Amino acid sequence: MQRRITKIAKKFDDDTQRIRGQLILDLKALAEIAYEQGFCKLIEW
Structure with missing residues (x-):
């Protein structure tokens, strides 16, 4: 049973x-996509 769990x-x-x-x-x-379309400039990955 433990093995199965x-x-x-x-x-x-x-x-x-x-x-x-x-x-x-x-x-x-x-x-x-959002950045390219100008909807947001929020996240720097």
């Missing part, structure tokens, strides 16, 4: 890190 927890952690990484990339892309 550990396996599920690791998969969840891996998925969370992957999703977080993708969200960061998406936010950077959106910030660049």
